[in-house]
Structure formats: C-alpha cells, structure tokens
Amino acid sequence: MDVREAIKDKKRIVIKIGSSSLQHPETGDLDYNKMEVLVRELCNIRNSGKDVVLVTSGAISVGKKAVQIKDANHDISVKQACAAIGQSRLMMVYQKIFAEYNQVCAQVLLTKDTITNDINRVNAHNTFIELLNLGVIPVVNENDTISTFEIKFGDNDTLSAIVASLINADLLILLSDIDGLFTDNPRKNKNAKFIEVVEKIDDNIINMAKSETGSSVGTGGMNTKIHAAQIATKSGADMIIANSSDIHILHRIMDGRNFGTIFVANKEKGFKLKNYVKDLKDEE
Numbered sequence: 147m148d149v150r151e152a153i154k155d156k157k158r159i160v161i162k163i164g165s166s167s168l169q170h171p172e173t174g175d176l177d178y179n180k181m182e183v184l185v186r187e188l189c190n191i192r193n194s195g196k197d198v199v200l201v202t203s204g205a206i207s208v209g210k211k212a213v214q215i216k217d218a219n220h221d222i223s224v225k226q227a228c229a230a231i232g233q234s235r236l237m238m239v240y241q242k243i244f245a246e247y248n249q250v251c252a253q254v255l256l257t258k259d260t261i262t263n264d265i266n267r268v269n270a271h272n273t274f275i276e277l278l279n280l281g282v283i284p285v286v287n288e289n290d291t292i293s294t295f296e297i298k299f300g301d302n303d304t305l306s307a308i309v310a311s312l313i314n315a316d317l318l319i320l321l322s323d324i325d326g327l328f329t330d331n332p333r334k335n336k337n338a339k340f341i342e343v344v345e346k347i348d349d350n351i352i353n354m355a356k357s358e359t360g361s362s363v364g365t366g367g368m369n370t371k372i373h374a375a376q377i378a379t380k381s382g383a384d385m386i387i388a389n390s391s392d393i394h395i396l397h398r399i400m401d402g403r404n405f406g407t408i409f410v411a412n413k414e415k416g417f418k419l420k421n422y423v424k425d426l427k428d429e430e
C-alpha cells in the first residue's frame with residue numbers, strides 16, 4: 147500500500163507543536179486562534195476513533211512573558227521558575243479549549259529519568275495507556291521546572307519521538323515552521339529541493355539536515371528532527387514533518403494526502419528506548 151494511503155489506518159498518533167508555532171511572531175504572546183485550530187483538529191482525530199497524544203512546548207516562553215523577562219541569557223533557575231509559571235498557564239488555555247469540545251485532556255511531564263529508570267518507565271507507559279483507554283488526550287512536555295542538564299531530553303522533537311516509542315504509536319507528526327526536509331537550507335539556497343518520502347535515514351539524509359531552521363524560540367533544528375525520526379522509525383512509527391502555518395494540515399495528512407516529508411517506519415529488532423535515551427547529550 148502507498149505510504150500516504152496507509153496513514154488513514156494509523157491507530158495511535160503523537161503530534162508535536164513547538165513554541166514558535168504557538169506564538170504571534172510580533173509579540174511572543176500565545177496565538178489563541180492557532181491553539182483553537184490545533185485542539186479542534188486533535189479532538190476530531192480522537193473522534194474518528196484514534197488515540198491522540200499532544201507534545202507541546204511553550205512553558206518557558208509563556209512563563210517569561212507572564213513575569214516580563216525579555217533577555218535571552220539567564221540562569222537555569224530563572225528558566226525553571228518561568229517553566230513553573232508558564233506550564234500551568236499553558237495548560238489552563240489548553241483545558242479551556244479542549245472543554246469546548248467536551249474533550250478531557252491530562253498533563254504528563256517527563257524527564258530523562260522517566261525513561262532510563264525501569265520502574266518509572268513502566269509507570270509512565272501504564273499511565274499513558276490508561277489515559278488513552280479512557281479516551282483522554284495526554285498533553286506532554288518536558289518537566290522543565292526540575293530538569294537540569296543531567297536529566298534533560300534537550301528538545302521536544304526528541305521528547306515526542308521518545309513518547310511515540312514509549313506508547314508504541316504508529317505515527318508521529320512534527321508540526322514545524324518549515325514544510326519538511328530539503329536537500330539544503332531553503333532559506334539560504336534557492337535550489338534546495340523538497341523531499342517527500344524518506345525510506346531510509348542514511349548519511350546522505352543526515353548531512354542534509356545539518357542546516358538550521360532559523361527559529362529563535364524553539365530549540366529543535368532539522369538535526370533534532372532527523373534524530374527524532376531515527377527513534378520513531380526504529381520503534382515502528384512513521385514520522386511526518388509538516389508546516390504549522392496552517393494547522394488544518396493535520397486532517398489533510400490524516401486523509402492520506404501528500405503534505406510534508408514522511409519518514410517511513412523501519413522497525414529495528416531489539417530496539418531499546420532506554421539505551422537510546424541514556425546516550426542523549428544535552429547540547430546547551
């Protein structure tokens with residue numbers, strides 16, 4: 147079957163959205179319209195009988211806004227405090243919009259420890275499965291309030307792939323500020339070509355991703371997306387990078403249409419999520 151046709155039959159979908167996709171570029175304030183479209187799309191996918199998980203960034207940037215911190219360089223403790231402020235604010239907005247669609251959502255915050263510690267990992271897995279069985283949409287972020295570099299995933303692209311692997315999802319969608327993977331950075335090279343399907347992540351693909359996305363709010367460039375694709379595809383999930391400029395793209399993708407770059411699942415026998423996470427290096 148065609149890889150796009152097969153999307154219609156996916157059962158468990160993780161969708162990741164980054165800070166820059168949730169904010170007005172002019173002010174950094176939350177874009178409620180975008181959040182509303184996002185939540186509506188998620189609820190509609192859920193209503194079609196599929197399990198849905200949202201991985202969302204924004205805790206630190208929303209927190210910074212709330213206490214009017216403007217400069218980019220400050221101590222980790224300031225970021226952690228901002229995450230505590232911002233995460234609850236972010237959830238407040240999500241809860242409100244999900245409630246409009248009569249959809250229950252739940253907050254799940256993770257650190258690297260959650261995956262590397264066997265007991266924590268099993269607990270987290272069980273919680274997710276229980277939530278999905280209850281018809282709930284889990285809303286996930288890194289627990290930035292307590293995460294220092296020893297226990298940090300680093301970015302939410304990686305985190306979303308880890309979540310997809312943890313819950314045996316069959317599709318991960320990364321909503322980004324770019325259409326997908328190009329042969330070179332399209333913002334710098336006019337001849338860069340768009341790639342629709344990646345069957346295998348080889349050195350060629352890894353080298354294409356070395357160029358940056360240009361976003362200043364999120365932490366994930368194309369490199370981290372390829373890394374996420376490695377985790378997702380080895381775990382048995384397809385991964386799609388798609389542009390968040392119109393979040394309606396989600397139902398178009400679910401209809402099996404050709405949007406974004408799709409990395410085709412390539413399940414690796416004996417893939418151990420724990421080992422993968424243990425070796426993650428924080429780049430900060």
Ligand code: GLU
Nearest residue numbers: 203204205206301302365
């Ligand atoms: N976890 C961070 C936050 O919510 C963002 C990390 C990322 O965007 O990759 O603020």
